Amino acid sequence: MNKLVILFLFSILLSAQSISSKWENDILDGYEMRHVQHPNDYSGKVQSTIIRKKTANKAKTGILYIHGYNDYFFQKEMGDKFSECGYGFYAVDLRKYGRSIIAGQHKFQARDIHEYYADIDSAITTMKHDGIKSVIIMGHSTGGLIASLYMSERPDKNIKALILNSPFLDWNLGKLECAIPLVSFCGKIFPSITIPQNATTAYAESLLKQYNGEWEYNTEWKLMRSPDIEAGWINAVNNAQNILQKGSANISVPILLMYSSQSISGDKWTPEFNNADAVLDVKEIAIYGKMLGKDIKCLKVIGGLHDLMLSNNRLRNNLYIHIFNWLDSLNLQH
DSSP, X not given: OHXXXXXXXXXXXXXXXXXXXOXXXXXSTTEEEEEEEEEEEXXXXXXXXXXXXXXXXXXXXXXXXXXXTTOOOXXXXXXHHHXXXXXXXXXXXXXXXXXXXXXXXXXXXXXXXXXXXXXXXXXXXHHHHTTOOEEEEEEETHHHHHHHXXXXXXXXXXXXEEEEEXXXXXXXXXGGGGGHHHHHHHHHHOTTOEEOOOOOSHHHHHHBTTTTSSBOOOTXXXXXXXXXXXXXXXXXXXXXXXXXXXXXXXXXXXXXXXXXXXXXXXXXXXXXXGGSBSSSOHHHHHHHHTTSXXXXXXXXXXXXXXXXGGSOHHHHHHHHHHHHHHHHHTTTTO
């Protein structure tokens, strides 16, 4: 009997260590959040954050949104739209991003894309606990890369579909791209070496209301100028892209692959930046995105920004129609 009591208490202790903090009001009106503590990594303490629409646990089908690099979940309009159409809406701020940043932590740091799997797992576990039966993962940019690799390596019978918003499936560095293999190799041995990005503020200026956009967000969490990156991060991304580019991903669920109709580059903002992808090469997105599975619907968005859900209002309204029509065709809410 004593042994049974000890085992029971031990199991409670293990469960307590994995329980996340209590839900509390989020910075976005109508949403709530809670942190999830994960085992320490090479940088020390780490946590992820689950955000959900307060009505999310009343639905049977739910969206899990995964943000991109130098980003976090702030797209309240998007969450509200999904909720209005009957979907439970959840998002995760990955470790070292947004709400999950711990004081003194190196923002956005990663040495292996698989580090994020625990963040996604905890969010999906929460969704299932809330009564969500069918999960749809939606990933933007690096979040799209992470989601694609996750779905390729960790299929889950409860995950029914994948929405990719300008996924980061290949580099967009022009002539400098030939240096990626060398930098990636160095990243295995010296992951903390810093690589300058020479980034501009043009994309941020196309988003922020105070410049030429219509959005407001925390520029301490989503920096105007993308910061210099570590070789370890480049190695992590390059390894993930190489896996998916081999054409062996074979994601079994339906995929909605969305990307802008054109890319743009430049050091200074011009009006054209508000109608194109200023981060990635849309042609490469189309090429590698079509290799991810067998059931893929491509949606080329004329005039779309890199984050398509932050494009102009008219375009967004049309885009939501396409997204919800596609989801309706999957009959996931029945």
